[in-house]
Amino acid sequence: MSDLVDAILGRRTVKPSTYSENIPDPKMIRKLVDIARHAPNHHRTEPARFYLLDSDRIQKVGQLFGEIVAKDGSNPQLVERGKKKASEWGNAPGLLIITCHTDRNSELVQKKPEIIEEDYATCCCICQNLLLLFEKENIAAKWSTGPVWEHKDFARTIDLFSPLHERVVALLFYGYAEQKPRARILSHINKSLTDYS
Ligand SMILES: Cc1cc2nc3c(=O)[nH]c(=O)nc-3n(C[C@H](O)[C@H](O)[C@H](O)COP(=O)(O)O)c2cc1C
Numbered sequence: 001m002s003d004l005v006d007a008i009l010g011r012r013t014v015k016p017s018t019y020s021e022n023i024p025d026p027k028m029i030r031k032l033v034d035i036a037r038h039a040p041n042h043h044r045t046e047p048a049r050f051y052l053l054d055s056d057r058i059q060k061v062g063q064l065f066g067e068i069v070a071k072d073g074s075n076p077q078l079v080e081r082g083k084k085k086a087s088e089w090g091n092a093p094g095l096l097i098i099t100c101h102t103d104r105n106s107e108l109v110q111k112k113p114e115i116i117e118e119d120y121a122t123c124c125c126i127c128q129n130l131l132l133l134f135e136k137e138n139i140a141a142k143w144s145t146g147p148v149w150e151h152k153d154f155a156r157t158i159d160l161f162s163p164l165h166e167r168v169v170a171l172l173f174y175g176y177a178e179q180k181p182r183a184r185i186l187s188h189i190n191k192s193l194t195d196y197s
Contacts, residue, residue, distance in 0.1 A: 007132045009183050014140035016175025018091040023175060024139050026052060032133040039125035047119035048126050051097040051158045060157050062090025065148040093175030097158060098127055099166045123169040140177035143170045
């Protein structure tokens with residue numbers, strides 16, 4: 001139990017160092033993904049798709065996000081921010097993209113549209129599983145939702161399985177980091193818990 005408590009309380013968002021030569025072994029990431037998939041999943045739809053990128057694709061995704069941030073290129077501040085983002089993302093040591101696949105035309109979804117939300121919830125559980133597993137392996141990670149998928153070339157760059165029915169849940173940047181912030185202090189539990197016991 002204490003391992004789990006430590007992982008939950010100790011996990012923080014940490015930008016992985018781009019300077020470290022040391023990169024988590026993709027075979028280990030693959031194994032952690034396989035474990036993380038074991039999350040509650042109404043109707044057993046297995047909605048999550050995973051894209052474990054190589055450095056060329058990480059660079060390309062970074063470039064695409066830079067272009068999204070820079071918009072039409074007419075605002076120098078946005079252009080500068082776009083360049084920074086392209087470099088920050090493009091030099092990330094590791095990037096795992098998690099999407100949620102729900103076929104909106106399927107008989108099941110036509111009958112039960114709530115599945116769209118339920119599938120997304122499952123994918124979020126899987127992401128948290130992954131973050132906790134990363135924590136146990138001392139892998140630093142950052143969950144991002146920078147809207148790179150708005151770029152017309154995104155689907156092709158990572159060869160999205162089914163672009164029309166797939167939504168990006170998380171871009172998980174991962175790697176190693178020198179330091180990590182301390183555990184986060186939350187507001188008192190009484191603010192969020194109604195306890196009738
Ligand atoms: C759904 C989701 C989307 C997020 N998107 C971003 C993002 O786009 N950029 C970013 O810097 N952090 C992002 N984060 C990380 C949060 O900002 C971070 O979890 C929050 O600041 C709390 O810090 P902690 O994770 O260290 O407890 C995201 C987290 C979640 C759960």
